[in-house]
Amino acid sequence: MSLLDIRNLSVDFATSTGTFRAVDSVDLSVDAGDLHAIVGESGSGKSVSMLAAMGLLPWTATITADTLAFDGRDLRDLSPRARRRIIGKDMSMIFQEPMSSLNPCFTVGFQIKEALRQHLDLDRKQRHARAIELFEMVGIPAPEKRLSAFPHQLSGGMNQRVMIAMAIACKPRLLIADEPTTALDVTIQAQILDLLTGLQAETGMALILITHDMGVVAETARRVSVQYAGQKVEEQEVASLFSDPHHPYTAALLAALPERATERRLPTIPGVVPGQHDRPEGCLFSPRCKFADERCRTVPPPVQPPAIGLARCHYPLNVPEEADAI
Amino acid sequence: MLRYVLARLLTFVPTFIGVTLVSFSFIRLLPGDPIIVMAGERGLTEERYAELQQQFGFDRPLWVQFWDYFTGVLQGDLGQSFVTKRPVWDEFFTLFPATLELSLCAIIFAIVLGLPAGVIAAVYRGKFFDRALMSTALVGYSMPIFWWALLLIIVVSGNLGWTPVSGRIDLLYFFDDVTGFMLIDSLLSGQEGAFTSAVRHLILPTIVLGTIPLAVIARQTRSAMLEVLSEDYIRTARAKGLRPSRVNGLHALRNAMIPVITVIGLSVGTLMAGAILTETIFSWPGIGKWMVDSIFRRDYPVVQGGLLLIAVIVMIVNLTVDLLYGLINPKIRKR
Numbered sequence: 001m002s003l004l005d006i007r008n009l010s011v012d013f014a015t016s017t018g019t020f021r022a023v024d025s026v027d028l029s030v031d032a033g034d035l036h037a038i039v040g041e042s043g044s045g046k047s048v049s050m051l052a053a054m055g056l057l058p059w060t061a062t063i064t065a066d067t068l069a070f071d072g073r074d075l076r077d078l079s080p081r082a083r084r085r086i087i088g089k090d091m092s093m094i095f096q097e098p099m100s101s102l103n104p105c106f107t108v109g110f111q112i113k114e115a116l117r118q119h120l121d122l123d124r125k126q127r128h129a130r131a132i133e134l135f136e137m138v139g140i141p142a143p144e145k146r147l148s149a150f151p152h153q154l155s156g157g158m159n160q161r162v163m164i165a166m167a168i169a170c171k172p173r174l175l176i177a178d179e180p181t182t183a184l185d186v187t188i189q190a191q192i193l194d195l196l197t198g199l200q201a202e203t204g205m206a207l208i209l210i211t212h213d214m215g216v217v218a219e220t221a222r223r224v225s226v227q228y229a230g231q232k233v234e235e236q237e238v239a240s241l242f243s244d245p246h247h248p249y250t251a252a253l254l255a256a257l258p259e260r261a262t263e264r265r266l267p268t269i270p271g272v273v274p275g276q277h278d279r280p281e282g283c284l285f286s287p288r289c290k291f292a293d294e295r296c297r298t299v300p301p302p303v304q305p306p307a308i309g310l311a312r313c314h315y316p317l318n319v320p321e322e323a324d325a326i
Numbered sequence: 327m328l329r330y331v332l333a334r335l336l337t338f339v340p341t342f343i344g345v346t347l348v349s350f351s352f353i354r355l356l357p358g359d360p361i362i363v364m365a366g367e368r369g370l371t372e373e374r375y376a377e378l379q380q381q382f383g384f385d386r387p388l389w390v391q392f393w394d395y396f397t398g399v400l401q402g403d404l405g406q407s408f409v410t411k412r413p414v415w416d417e418f419f420t421l422f423p424a425t426l427e428l429s430l431c432a433i434i435f436a437i438v439l440g441l442p443a444g445v446i447a448a449v450y451r452g453k454f455f456d457r458a459l460m461s462t463a464l465v466g467y468s469m470p471i472f473w474w475a476l477l478l479i480i481v482v483s484g485n486l487g488w489t490p491v492s493g494r495i496d497l498l499y500f501f502d503d504v505t506g507f508m509l510i511d512s513l514l515s516g517q518e519g520a521f522t523s524a525v526r527h528l529i530l531p532t533i534v535l536g537t538i539p540l541a542v543i544a545r546q547t548r549s550a551m552l553e554v555l556s557e558d559y560i561r562t563a564r565a566k567g568l569r570p571s572r573v574n575g576l577h578a579l580r581n582a583m584i585p586v587i588t589v590i591g592l593s594v595g596t597l598m599a600g601a602i603l604t605e606t607i608f609s610w611p612g613i614g615k616w617m618v619d620s621i622f623r624r625d626y627p628v629v630q631g632g633l634l635l636i637a638v639i640v641m642i643v644n645l646t647v648d649l650l651y652g653l654i655n656p657k658i659r660k661r
Contacts, residue, residue: 056561088567100558104657105580115566150656166566 109147423506444547
């Protein structure tokens with residue numbers, strides 16, 4: 001049984017101009033100790049699907065799913081109270097902007113101890129000791145002194161370390177990292193990623209890494225989901241995804257990596273992700289796909305079998321001989 | 327920090343001079359001569375009039391009069407009332423506790439009701455409570471205070487007979503001023519029923535004076551909360567599995583307090599202005615009523631001095647508010 005099991009998840013936002021579907025029938029299953037990456041451009045619904053699992057979406061969002069289960073329990077059946085016992089304890093999340101994700105009015109020590117007090121039965125002294133221990137784990141120098149610092153007195157990288165320390169404070173079984181390095185300097189990015197993968201190996205928790213950086217995916221993940229315009233278009237093991245992408249979007253993303261460029265000009269994917277009002281009828285990627293034909297533009301594509309990376313495409317690429325495309 | 331306070335105190339100087347000048351000239355711009363008013367219907371001879379003019383110094387040029395007054399103020403001498411012949415300073419501090427007591431009750435009333443109401447409205451935005459509260463607040467904010475006071479007196483005191491109409495305490499209680507605060511003095515007197523009577527006398531004036539601050543605080547809290555609730559750190563707080571009451575009441579409210587504290591500080595000015603009407607209507611023996619009476623009597627020193635002292639109080643409150651910012655949000659803290 002997988003730790004996080006999401007089947008057919010859709011998220012709609014009520015906007016002033018009608019409903020907007022941010023996540024469109026996404027499946028995801030993450031086993032205990034797994035390292036799963038979700039990649040996609042901005043607006044592909046990566047964060048929203050995970051926020052839905054955490055129950056952190058604003059009230060304008062409507063969530064529908066066949067299954068939305070953590071550790072075999074459907075999160076939607078739980079009372080808000082029971083759900084809060086899971087959130088922040090067994091299942092925690094860190095965010096893109098470390099500087100704005102910490103409350104400016106409270107010391108980082110207060111904020112991490114608050115998480116400990118919420119879920120664990122520790123006294124004041126034990127919480128203090130555990131907070132120092134956590135700060136050491138995430139590589140914050142002079143941890144005892146840092147506990148009394150306010151977020152604005154620390155750098156972005158330090159704040160993200162605080163966020164990570166807070167997220168792993170109660171030994172979660174699943175950590176969701178939502179573009180944890182996007183807002184940081186390149187040198188710090190590598191440190192934070194090393195820290196996350198190191199902690200994952202050390203503690204055996206599952207890690208979902210949301211990113212738009214294929215390089216990060218190649219270095220860290222075991223399995224990869226590729227999302228486009230709210231849909232999952234492909235899911236594979238990382239090695240086979242990089243060697244044999246099945247969806248043209250994945251192939252195009254990989255071709256756009258500087259490391260893989262063969263010509264002077266870097267290949268790009270023309271156009272932008274469709275928005276609320278210009279969603280294509282058939283395949284959502286068809287307007288930007290160089291292989292698209294009339295069928296792609298009119299008929300929504302099927303999901304191919306696992307051997308073809310669950311690709312949501314009429315004409316998957318790199319199909320192995322023994323597998324037949326639908 | 328000390329430097330900051332000193333720098334702020336320095337900005338008091340021009341304000342102080344300005345208030346002195348304005349209060350000095352405005353009361354003289356009003357038609358009516360204090361000597362004629364004092365003489366009343368008896369009238370007085372021209373010689374006596376000239377004599378009095380000389381006595382009060384009205385025969386000298388205005389700027390000389392102002393200079394006299396201003397140097398007096400700098401030495402702590404606000405002059406003495408034309409009418410009672412007592413120093414303005416003494417009169418002010420005899421009456422000020424009554425106003426302070428009423429103002430404190432009003433602002434506490436406004437904060438205790440306004441803050442939670444604003445928070446709840448923000449958390450349940452767009453729902454019934456939010457809409458009901460915001461339209462009520464708009465009514466409260468726009469209502470003329472004297473009309474609201476009369477309405478309450480007619481219904482609550484007149485028709486229902488629940489509260490007394492005016493004054494600070496029933497006439498049958500008598501005790502010495504210790505602190506000047508009726509609530510405290512009535513308790514200290516040990517007379518049975520005195521405290522209850524003082525409380526009953528406070529209810530309507532408190533509601534009347536607190537209505538506008540209440541509406542302002544509720545609306546400001548709501549809008550500040552709405553802004554804060556969409557911040558990333560609120561999502562983080564929720565991601566920790568905290569109770570909504572803790573997320574809203576601690577993480578969000580603490581950040582929303584800056585604009586709210588600002589309007590609370592500004593309300594003090596409103597309270598002083600409102601006290602003039604409220605005290606007059608409820609015959610509350612505070613500085614508001616004292617000022618109004620003095621204006622009608624053309625009691626120049628009292629009006630000038632009273633305005634100046636009120637202005638200084640408002641300035642001090644606003645400085646306190648600025649210093650509070652740093653306590654609430656460490657990011658603003660001055661070194």
